[in-house]
Every structure is written in structure tokens, then in C-alpha cells.
Amino acid sequence: MSDFIVGIDLGGTNVKTAIVTEAREVVAKDSRPTDAASGPDAVMDLMALSVKELTAQNGIDMSKVLAVGVGAPGPMNWQTGIVYSPPNLPGWNNVPLADEMHKRLGVPCYIDNDANVACYGEYWMGAGQGAASVVVFTLGTGVGGGIVVFNQLLRGIDGTAAELGHLTVQRDGRVCGCGAKGCLEAYASVTGMIRTAREGWDAAETTLKEMCDGNADALTGKMIHEAAAAGDAYAKYVFKETALWLGLGAASMVNALNPERIVLCGGMINAGDMLFDAVRETVRANAFEVPAKRCEILPAGLGADSGVLGCAGCALARYQEEYM
Amino acid sequence: MSDFIVGIDLGGTNVKTAIVTEAREVVAKDSRPTDAASGPDAVMDLMALSVKELTAQNGIDMSKVLAVGVGAPGPMNWQTGIVYSPPNLPGWNNVPLADEMHKRLGVPCYIDNDANVACYGEYWMGAGQGAASVVVFTLGTGVGGGIVVFNQLLRGIDGTAAELGHLTVQRDGRVCGCGAKGCLEAYASVTGMIRTAREGWDAAETTLKEMCDGNADALTGKMIHEAAAAGDAYAKYVFKETALWLGLGAASMVNALNPERIVLCGGMINAGDMLFDAVRETVRANAFEVPAKRCEILPAGLGADSGVLGCAGCALARYQEEYM
Numbered sequence: 001m002s003d004f005i006v007g008i009d010l011g012g013t014n015v016k017t018a019i020v021t022e023a024r025e026v027v028a029k030d031s032r033p034t035d036a037a038s039g040p041d042a043v044m045d046l047m048a049l050s051v052k053e054l055t056a057q058n059g060i061d062m063s064k065v066l067a068v069g070v071g072a073p074g075p076m077n078w079q080t081g082i083v084y085s086p087p088n089l090p091g092w093n094n095v096p097l098a099d100e101m102h103k104r105l106g107v108p109c110y111i112d113n114d115a116n117v118a119c120y121g122e123y124w125m126g127a128g129q130g131a132a133s134v135v136v137f138t139l140g141t142g143v144g145g146g147i148v149v150f151n152q153l154l155r156g157i158d159g160t161a162a163e164l165g166h167l168t169v170q171r172d173g174r175v176c177g178c179g180a181k182g183c184l185e186a187y188a189s190v191t192g193m194i195r196t197a198r199e200g201w202d203a204a205e206t207t208l209k210e211m212c213d214g215n216a217d218a219l220t221g222k223m224i225h226e227a228a229a230a231g232d233a234y235a236k237y238v239f240k241e242t243a244l245w246l247g248l249g250a251a252s253m254v255n256a257l258n259p260e261r262i263v264l265c266g267g268m269i270n271a272g273d274m275l276f277d278a279v280r281e282t283v284r285a286n287a288f289e290v291p292a293k294r295c296e297i298l299p300a301g302l303g304a305d306s307g308v309l310g311c312a313g314c315a316l317a318r319y320q321e322e323y324m
Numbered sequence: 325m326s327d328f329i330v331g332i333d334l335g336g337t338n339v340k341t342a343i344v345t346e347a348r349e350v351v352a353k354d355s356r357p358t359d360a361a362s363g364p365d366a367v368m369d370l371m372a373l374s375v376k377e378l379t380a381q382n383g384i385d386m387s388k389v390l391a392v393g394v395g396a397p398g399p400m401n402w403q404t405g406i407v408y409s410p411p412n413l414p415g416w417n418n419v420p421l422a423d424e425m426h427k428r429l430g431v432p433c434y435i436d437n438d439a440n441v442a443c444y445g446e447y448w449m450g451a452g453q454g455a456a457s458v459v460v461f462t463l464g465t466g467v468g469g470g471i472v473v474f475n476q477l478l479r480g481i482d483g484t485a486a487e488l489g490h491l492t493v494q495r496d497g498r499v500c501g502c503g504a505k506g507c508l509e510a511y512a513s514v515t516g517m518i519r520t521a522r523e524g525w526d527a528a529e530t531t532l533k534e535m536c537d538g539n540a541d542a543l544t545g546k547m548i549h550e551a552a553a554a555g556d557a558y559a560k561y562v563f564k565e566t567a568l569w570l571g572l573g574a575a576s577m578v579n580a581l582n583p584e585r586i587v588l589c590g591g592m593i594n595a596g597d598m599l600f601d602a603v604r605e606t607v608r609a610n611a612f613e614v615p616a617k618r619c620e621i622l623p624a625g626l627g628a629d630s631g632v633l634g635c636a637g638c639a640l641a642r643y644q645e646e647y648m
Contacts, residue, residue, distance in 0.1 A: 075614075133481060147580070150474055156582020157457060160615045163579040168572045168610055170495050180575075180610040248492045251504075252576065255487040256471070258480020286492055286504040290399075291484045 004060055005319075006068045007311030008047050008101075009117070012036050012088030015043070017050045018305070019058060020312040022066075024125050029308070030054045039091045040100075048104035067108045069315025070101060071117035071307050078112050078159045110318045112153070114307055115162065118300075119146020120153050120317075121310025122263045126301030131260035135253045136300075137164055137246065139266035142177065143185040143192075149257065153314065165189065169248045187245035190221035190268060197224055197238045206234035225271045236274075243275050247282020254287040254295050265300040272299075328384055329643075330392045331635030332371050332425075333441070336360050336412030339367070341374045342629070343382060344636040346390075348449050353632070354378045363415045364424075372428035391432045393639025394421060395441035395631050402436050402483045434642045436477070438631055439486065442624075443470020444477050444641075445634025446587045450625030455584035459577045460624075461488055461570065463590035466501065467509040467516075473581065477638065489513065493572045511569035514545035514592060521548055521562045530558035549595045560598075567599050571606020578611040578619050589624040596623075 004027065009016040015034050019027040030050050034043060047070070055062060073086035081098020083089075101109040112120075119128075119136035128134035132151045138144035145164025147154040154161050165185030166178055173182025174195065186192050197208065201216050208227050212218040227235035250262050262283075268275060276297060284292050300306050328351065333340040339358050343351040354374050358367060371394070379386060397410035405422020407413075425433040436444075443452075443460035452458035456475045462468035469488025471478040478485050489509030490502055497506025498519065510516050521532065522540050532551050536542040551559035574586050586607075592599060600621060608616050624630050 145580075149478060150476060152474060154473055154581065156615065157584050158582055158614050158618055160612060161580065161582035163612060163615075166579040166612065167491070167576040168493055171493060171569070171572055178612065182572075245495070248495055248506075252491040253580070255490040256469075256485065256577070256580070257478065258482055258485035260481050288484060288487060288490065288502065290482050291480065291487075294482055 003066045004055075004064055005066050005312040005316045006051050006055070007117075007308045007313075007315065008051065008068065008070045009114070009308035009311055010034070010043070010047065010070055010072045011114070012073070015047055015050060016305075016308040017047070017054050018308045018312060019054060019060065020309060022316065026309065027060070028054050028058045029305070036089055040089070040095045043089075044097070044100050044104065048101065051105060062106060065105075065107050067110065067315040067319035068101060068105055069117070069311035069313070069318070070097060070109065070111045071114045071311040071314075072097060072111055074113040076111060076113055076159070078110075078155060081109070081111050083111065108315075108319055108322070110315045112311070112314045113159070115144030116146045116153055116155065117310035117314055118144075118265055118306040119148060119162070119263075119310065120314045121302055121306035121308070122265070122300055123148040124313035125309050126306055127263045127298040128261050129301070133257065133259040134261045134263060135164070135250075135257060135259045136263045136265060137250065139189060139246070139264060139268040141189060141191055143189045143249075147257070149259070153317075164249060164253065167249050167252055169245060169252075184245060184249040188242055188249060192245070193221055193224060193238060193242040194219050196241050197235075200234070204234045207232045208235055221268060225268070225274075228274060229271070239271065239274055240278050243278030244282050247279040248286060250279055250297065251283045251286035251292070254283055254291045258291040259295055262295055262297045263300055264297070265306055269299045327390045328379075328388055329390050329636040329640045330375050330379070331441075331632045331637075331639065332375065332392065332394045333438070333632035333635055334358070334367070334371065334394055334396045334413075335438070336397070339371055339374060340629075340632040341371070341378050342632045342636060343378060343384065344633060346640060350633065351384070352378050352382045353629070360413055364413070364419045367413075368421070368424050368428065372425065375429060386430060389429075389431050391434065391639040391643035392425060392429055393441070393635035393637075393642070394425060394433065394435045395438045395635040395638075396421060396435055398437040400435060400437055400483070402434075402479060405433070405435050407435065432639075432643055432646070434639045436635070436638045437483070439468030440470045440477055440479065441634035441638055442468075442589055442630040443472060443486070443587075443634065444638045445626055445630035445632070446589070446624055447472040448637035449633050450630055451587045451622040452585050453625070457581065457583040458585045458587060459488070459574075459581060459583045460587045460589060461574065463513060463570070463588060463592040465513060465515055467513045467573075471581070473583070477641075488573060488577065491573050491576055493569060493576075508569065508573040512566055512573060516569070517545055517548060517562060517566040518543050520565050521559075524558070528558045531556045532559055545592060549592070549598075552598060553595070563595065563598060564602050567602030568606050571603040572610060574603055574621065575607045575610035575616070578607055578615045582615040583619055586619055586621045587624055588621070589630055593623040
């Protein structure tokens with residue numbers, strides 16, 4: 001009988017848990033509110049409880065669990081298992097998350113950052129399955145990334161690799177949250193898309209104005225997507241601009257890494273062809289022919305579960321490397 | 325006694341050959357004109373002769389040679405050993421270079437593209453030695469690149485990876501030789517630097533005008549470097565612009581790969597601090613603090629021999645993977 005791996009995706013809002021087999025079968029999943037305000041000890045107790053309950057409910061003894069992988073917001077040290085001070089987890093300062101979870105669960109515990117586990121999830125069980133090299137862009141408030149090459153997560157020497165939202169796509173461009181200028185994230189994130197919409201706002205004739213009651217500060221990515229899907233020319237322009245910037249970042253990765261697949265994650269991928277057609281077209285126009293033809297550009301296959309399943313996948317890979 | 329590996333760097337002008345030990349000691353080197361006009365068979369005979377002569381001169385029997393690695397201009401298939409039709413090797417069309425060299429020398433022969441072997445040379449014996457992850461930018465007529473991660477050359481699924489001259493650094497920027505716009509190469513190559521100098525040429529007060537007899541078409545990278553080193557303000561501006569663009573590309577790689585070292589190769593590195601200070605400053609300003617602090621940005625340690633020594637290193641790695 002196959003052994004089990006548990007993934008825990010620790011977000012600021014929810015803690016998601018999943019039990020997966022070595023053969024990549026999802027046995028069970030759970031989600032419960034993080035209650036981040038309760039502080040690190042309570043949150044770690046909650047995570048441990050969620051694992052114990054979910055395994056018990058499914059008749060799985062903890063001795064059958066090879067390893068537990070936790071995906072958490074960075075910055076962190078994935079090797080020592082310490083989480084520094086993530087902005088959306090108040091009160092977390094240098095928390096030895098891997099050790100604390102090991103104390104609570106008695107099995108090897110590993111941590112990795114949330115963008116990396118999402119990438120690994122897509123590589124292991126999702127749209128990247130079967131490929132040895134996968135680049136993931138996660139599109140949300142920011143733009144995150146993950147890179148798998150040689151069938152391994154590329155974490156970099158300090159674990160900070162794959163910050164793909166911070167490829168420079170425009171010299172002296174928009175100021176990014178990171179302090180630099182012209183980062184991909186400043187254009188291709190949902191926040192960047194909203195910035196693009198606001199730039200031409202006053203002169204624009206667009207149904208977006210009604211949708212947000214004339215208040216550009218209330219604009220959301222969902223509104224832009226909906227208006228564009230309904231045929232609003234300005235919203236279509238804004239969406240296409242966003243996709244074009246993303247395509248430039250993707251083209252750079254195609255030329256740099258010649259990967260088999262690029263996988264896009266995050267709510268923005270619900271826009272479907274409107275997003276993917278423009279990204280693919282930009283990659284074809286900007287990357288070399290051979291790697292551009294090779295690289296499939298696909299939506300996430302695991303939806304909102306890329307992270308939690310990737311936690312399990314990363315933990316399995318690290319367990320195997322350490323013990324097998 | 326250690327066995328030997330032979331590297332052959334096949335350029336349009338010269339064929340360089342080196343004998344190296346597994347312990348990374350350079351035993352002997354040779355260089356002779358390629359005579360590219362004589363066609364592939366004659367050039368391959370010349371390469372084989374150069375290996376036979378160099379080994380014989382050093383009292384090394386071919387039975388002591390583990391493998392031969394040839395670095396050649398792309399495009400090529402590094403796995404099948406076939407060179408397609410490199411622009412600077414007239415008459416070469418789908419030449420089975422690895423097989424032909426094997427016929428002539430009787431030992432395993434491998435081919436890799438010239439930018440990748442230069443990268444591997446720096447990783448194996450040069451400025452990248454001791455690091456597991458190295459990014460190389462080769463600065464010449466174009467901008468080439470090489471990437472080593474997990475102590476392996478990252479060639480990509482089709483062998484086209486590390487085209488670092490074709491990271492997009494400016495949307496709708498200068499038209500690049502590859503057909504796309506805003507590629508790093510259009511700004512940070514010697515050719516790009518000369519383009520920058522010509523852009524402000526008419527209005528510029530600069531000693532460069534005397535140096536090239538008022539003819540901007542005669543401008544060279546060396547002139548710009550010399551004028552800048554002598555204090556010419558316009559030449560200094562042009563050089564700094566070039567370094568700044570290169571720094572943006574380097575910063576993207578620092579954020580994407582979190583490498584231990586970036587190594588710059590090519591004649592432009594003779595400018596020393598004038599180049600490196602500006603590149604390092606741009607990386608610090610544009611990349612995240614942890615990976616920017618970590619990543620050393622260094623000049624090539626092997627000078628013009630990165631390629632030929634890297635050929636030997638690549639061949640050794642491939643031989644070990646195949647037979648050991």
C-alpha cells in the first residue's frame with residue numbers, strides 16, 4: 001500500500017490541507033479559516049489539528065504519513081524551516097515553522113514559499129505534469145513565479161529565485177512595490193491592470209465607469225474582465241495591454257530557459273482565450289521560433305489547489321532526497 | 325594517472341584546441357586558422373589533425389583521451405551532434421559533427437554551442453569555479469549567454485536556452501537582429517553601444533569624431549572605451565548607458581535565478597570598473613536585496629579560453645553521465 005504525504009497551504013485567510021499518495025492520488029482535502037490574528041502558536045496548532053482530523057477521518061494512521069509539506073508566505077529559509085515576517089501573518093517573526101510542525105505531528109516537516117509550491121503542484125500533478133521544465137506565473141495582487149528545471153524546483157542559492165514579477169520589462173517604467181522601476185508586476189498583476197485602466201480613465205468612454213459608480217478607486221480586476229468579455233472597447237484594450245506585458249515576461253523566460261511549458265495561475269486566467277491568445281501571440285512575436293513553438297502556455301490544471309498539492313509534492317521530493 | 329579530455333573551439337576564424345586533465349589542469353593548447361572557406365570536411369580534418377598533433381607532442385596516446393568536446397556556432401542539436409547552418413561557417417548544412425569527429429579520432433565526441441561552452445568553462449575552471457549556479461553574459465557583436473544551475477548546463481528542451489541577449493528590457497524598444505523589439509542585445513552588445521553613440525552623434529561634442537575621422541560608420545567599441553577612459557564625457561555617457569542596460573538584464577537574472585555568480589565575457593570587459601561598477605549598481609538598484617547582495621558579478625577568469633576549456637569540461641560531464 002502506498003504511503004501518504006500531507007500538504008498544508010498556509011494563507012493569510014485559509015489553511016488548506018490535503019492528503020496525497022505517492023502515486024499522486026488526492027485522498028482528501030480540508031479548508032478552514034486561518035484566524036491569523038490568533039498568532040503563530042494558535043495557527044500552528046490549527047494546522048496540526050487539521051492534519052490529525054483529516055487523517056483520522058480517512059482511517060490513515062500518522063505512521064503512514066511519510067512527510068508533511070507546508071507552503072507559507074515568504075520571506076523564509078526553506079532549508080532551516082524558519083519563516084521570517086510575512087506581511088499577511090501578523091506576529092510571525094522568525095518562527096521555526098518546520099520544527100514546530102514536526103513537534104506537533106512527529107513526522108518530517110518541510111516548508112517552501114507559496115509561489116514555489118504552486119509551481120511544483122502544477123509540475124507534479126497539474127498542467128505541467130510530464131514536463132521536466134515548467135515556468136509558472138501566478139497572477140494576483142502581485143506577480144509570483146516558480147521554475148522547475150531538471151525535474152527540480154529551482155529555489156536559488158538563498159531560496160529567492162523565480163521572482164518573475166520582477167523581471168525588468170521597461171527601463172524607467174512604472175514604480176513597482178519592490179522599489180525598482182519597470183518590473184513585470186507593475187503591469188501584469190491585477191493591480192497593474194487596474195493602474196493601466198486608471199491611466200486613461202478620464203478620457204475613456206467605458207462601461208467600467210458605471211460598474212464602479214464613477215469611482216476609479218473601486219475598480220477591480222473582475223470588473224475589467226467582465227466589461228471586456230461584454231465587449232467594452234476600453235476594458236478590452238486594458239486587458240490586452242496587461243496580457244501583452246505578461247507575454248513579454250513569458251517571452252524572456254522562453255528565450256532564457258527554453259522550457260516545455262509555461263503555466264499561468266490566479267484568478268485572471270478565468271478570462272480564458274482573451275488572456276491566453278494575447279500572451280501566446282506576444283511570445284511568438286518576441287521569442288525565438290524553436291523555443292516559442294515548443295513551449296505550451298497553459299492555464300493551471302489544479303485551480304486553487306496548486307499550492308496545497310504542491311506542498312505535498314515538494315515534501316515528497318525533499319523526503320526522498322533526504323532519506324532515500 | 326589522470327585521464328585527459330580534449331576541447332576544440334571551432335570559430336569562424338580560428339580552431340583552438342586544449343588538452344585538460346580531469347583535475348582541471350591545462351596540459352597544452354593550440355590555435356590555428358580555421359580556413360572556413362575550405363568547407364566542413366577539410367575543417368574537420370584540420371580539427372582532428374590538431375588533436376592528434378597536440379596529443380602526440382605531449383606524449384599522450386589517444387587511448388588516454390576520455391572524450392573530445394567541440395564548441396561550435398549554433399544552431400545545432402547538441403544531442404544528435406548535428407550542426408545545422410551556422411552563418412559564419414559557409415557550406416555547413418546539417419553536418420554530423422560529433423559522428424565525423426568520432427570517426428576521425430575514435431573516442432566519444434560531443435558538441436555544444438559556443439556560448440554554452442564558454443559558460444561551462446567559466447563554471448568549471450574560471451570565475452564561476454566553486455559555485456553551483458552561474459549565469460554568463462558574453463558581450464560581443466551580439467549578447468550571448470549561458471546558465472549553469474544544479475551544477476549542470478541548462479540547455480533547455482531544444483538546446484536553445486540561455487539566449488540572454490533576447491530578454492526584453494524595453495517594450496517597443498530598438499529593433500533587434502532577431503526581429504523582436506527591445507532585446508537586451510540591441511542595447512548591451514558592442515553593436516548596441518555603437519548604436520547608442522550614433523543616436524546622439526550629430527549634437528555630441530566628443531573626441532570620438534576625431535577618432536573616426538567624423539565618420540560614425542567607422543566607430544568601434546574600442547574607440548568608445550578608449551575615449552571614455554580618457555575622460556570624454558559623451559563616450560562615458562555611452563558606455564554607462566550600455567552598462568546600465570546590461571545591468572537591467574543581469575538584475576532580471578538575479579531575480580529569476582538567484583545565482584551565486586554572474587560572469588561577463590568578451591572584449592568589453594577590458595573596460596574594468598567602468599563597466600562593472602555600473603552593472604553592479606544597476607543590479608543593486610533593480611534586484612531584491614538578498615539575491616543582489618549574494619550574486620558576485622565578475623569578469624571572465626579564463627579570458628579567450630573560456631570556450632575551449634569549457635568544451636573539455638562539457639565533454640567530461642557528458643562522458644561521465646553516459647558511461648559512469
